[in-house]
Amino acid sequence: MDSVASHSYEVHLEALAQAALQQYIAKSSYSKIFLMVDENTKKYCLPIFEEKIGVQIDQILEIQSGEANKNITTCVKVWDALSKNDGDRKSLLINLGGGVLTDLGGFVASTFQRGIDFINIPTTLLAMVDASIGGKTGVDLGPLKNQIGVINQPKMVLIFPEFLKTLEPRQRTSGYAEMLKHGLIRDAVYWNSLRNTNDYGDAACVQKSISIKNDIVMQDPTEKGVRKILNFGHTLGHAIESYCLESPQRKTLLHGEAIAIGMILEAYLSHELKGLPRLSLEEIKDTFLKHFERVDFDGHDIDSILKLLRYDKKNSHGNINFVLLQAIGEAVIDVKVPDNLLLKAFAYYKE
Structure with a gap:
């Protein structure tokens, strides 16, 4: 299935997604590769990711799932984890999750040390067709949706429809x-x-x-x-x-x-x-x-x-x-x- 090209990145689907990530990592010289998950994607999607991708991950960061956790408090925890695990401006953050995680992960990456590269791997249908596409990143301000954020494009978006089988x-x-x-x-x-x-x-x-x-x-x-x-x-x-x-x-x-x-x-x-x-x-x-x-x-x-x-x-x-x-x-x-x-x-x- 053909990739979808934007101005600065591409959305790759199925087999092309696997090859694109492997080739990109091989030619890049990232100091550290971080993978962010929540408790659901860690359980249901991380095994699929590890089996299909075969990319060496230096550190897995876990946040709590759900819109209630899409806030600055969670961002501070992730920024702190990046710092404690020697993240620097040459690090890469891969976001493996739904729209809450890709929104928050993109914002964390865009603001950590004034910006590091990130890749979105959406695992929900909503994230695949909407949240992970277009560069909108951000978090909620209390109950108010997406009040804090920036527009910043990922290096690529990778779509694996088989993740949809893990969803209710x-x-x-x-x-x-x-x-x-x-x-x-x-x-x-x-x-x-x-x-x-x-x-x-x-x-x-x-x-x-x-x-x-x-x-x-x-x-x-x-x-x-x-x-x-x-x-x-x-x-x-x-x-x-x-x-x-x-x-x-x-x-x-x-x-x-x-x-x-x-x-x-x-x-x-x-x-x-x-x-x-x-x-x-x-x-x-x-x-x-x-x-x-x-x-x-x-x-x-x-x-x-x-x-x-x-x-x-x-x-x-x-x-x-x-x-x-x-x-x-x-x-x-x-x-x-x-x-x-x-x-x-x-x-x-x-x-």
């Missing part, structure tokens, strides 16, 4: 939400094929989603314009994810689960403000509710979620900016939304 179904479905988003914002044909398949972990689908995201990022690496369309569903979705993360009485949602809700809500806003056809709106809602359980929000929940919108990273000059759809496959950026429509969007989701 809920984790695979979470990644499916981001794949559906790629179709909604850029490719109606892909949306139609993907929403009618049960094999969204297929390598060809993974490659297609990577290609869509990569093409958008190459046009706008620092998110000044078109790259914002990748945030469809994320303005409300991130607020929902943050609210559920900080509320003891709420079940914590995986990223894709929260974004799926956000996409239904923002599809409703798209219908009201940008002319997304009613049939398309219903198609979007039906597709997501087929795969993602509906979550009940009462008035207090909705009020708390809407208050979190002011922390969205797309905001400017006090305005909350949404990404909406004119049609399936056609997204527009920087849309202002009246407050009353936000409440109507939640009412529509509840119907």
